[in-house]
Amino acid sequence: MGGLRGGIDLGGTKIQAVVVDEAGSVLSSVRRPTPKDRGPEGVAEAMADVLRDAAHDAGAETSGLVGVGVGSPGAVDEASGVVARATNVLPEWVGPYALAEELSRRLGAPTTIGNDVQVATDAEFQLGAGRHYRSLLGVFWGTGVGGGLVLDGRGWVGRGAAGEIGHMVYRRRGAHCPCGRRGCMEAYAGRGAMEAHARAMADRGVSTKLFKIMEQRGRTRLASAVWATALAERDRLATRLVDRAVKAIATTVASAVNLLDVEAVVIGGGMGVRLGAPYVERIEQAMQPHLFVSDRPPAVHLAALGDTGGAIGAALLVGASPAGAQVA
Numbered sequence: 001m002g003g004l005r006g007g008i009d010l011g012g013t014k015i016q017a018v019v020v021d022e023a024g025s026v027l028s029s030v031r032r033p034t035p036k037d038r039g040p041e042g043v044a045e046a047m048a049d050v051l052r053d054a055a056h057d058a059g060a061e062t063s064g065l066v067g068v069g070v071g072s073p074g075a076v077d078e079a080s081g082v083v084a085r086a087t088n089v090l091p092e093w094v095g096p097y098a099l100a101e102e103l104s105r106r107l108g109a110p111t112t113i114g115n116d117v118q119v120a121t122d123a124e125f126q127l128g129a130g131r132h133y134r135s136l137l138g139v140f141w142g143t144g145v146g147g148g149l150v151l152d153g154r155g156w157v158g159r160g161a162a163g164e165i166g167h168m169v170y171r172r173r174g175a176h177c178p179c180g181r182r183g184c185m186e187a188y189a190g191r192g193a194m195e196a197h198a199r200a201m202a203d204r205g206v207s208t209k210l211f212k213i214m215e216q217r218g219r220t221r222l223a224s225a226v227w228a229t230a231l232a233e234r235d236r237l238a239t240r241l242v243d244r245a246v247k248a249i250a251t252t253v254a255s256a257v258n259l260l261d262v263e264a265v266v267i268g269g270g271m272g273v274r275l276g277a278p279y280v281e282r283i284e285q286a287m288q289p290h291l292f293v294s295d296r297p298p299a300v301h302l303a304a305l306g307d308t309g310g311a312i313g314a315a316l317l318v319g320a321s322p323a324g325a326q327v328a
Ligand SMILES: [Zn+2]
Pocket: 166, 167, 177, 178, 179, 180, 181, 182, 184, 186, 187
């Protein structure tokens, strides 16, 4: 079988791997938890294992793949394949680590690394909800809120750090953001910040089913599914915090649209995908009063590739220079 590519999406809670064919269709998909206690080496080992299983399911060996792409958090040097400061999702990953070189060696296939959010945006642009447009803002609503841009048909990474929509300022001197600053949109809309807020409210005696649902599901964090269940059960605190998140996302996304005038906004990420179309519609409606050109709003779509979009986008890095350089 020729032309098969591997893609790995590295997240703080899970590693998602896919094998795709020449057209980008998914042949196999494997997901496992991200090891928390073995540092970058342990993560690289787990990534190689997950992709090996995906290749096996597709009837291939990793050494037979044309190449492997990785969407990684942290500071990604695409030319060298080195990743540093992935600490927002992987606390032990502080210093630089030659991830592409390590994976190439373990897998026997050339490996390319890109920014996780940008590759997910590129996947929606090439194959998903953004495929009919030339310009696009991808918003990935999960533990944090990431953003990716395609402008005039090309990904825009700025000097390497563009798209940080979660850290656009929503309220001056506002809530504390996980990034250490105050008032960022993510401080209101990131699932991590929402959980911290919910815990503080529960500690103060505000009644909520959120943590009971979490325990019933055997979870230790307020996963997206926990929020979705609490909303379905009309939990008042969950409803209030999600409403607040919707407002914060809508306001900052509308501001970004006023600056960039993109044709479309695609909403993905764990929360975006789990809460789905009704909440994407609510974000779209809440954007409206803030749009400068209000009679020509951008299209707002739910991510079409769901939560495998990141891994599919990573696979699209293979052979897609100059988006990323390959380390053989
Ligand atoms: Zn921030």
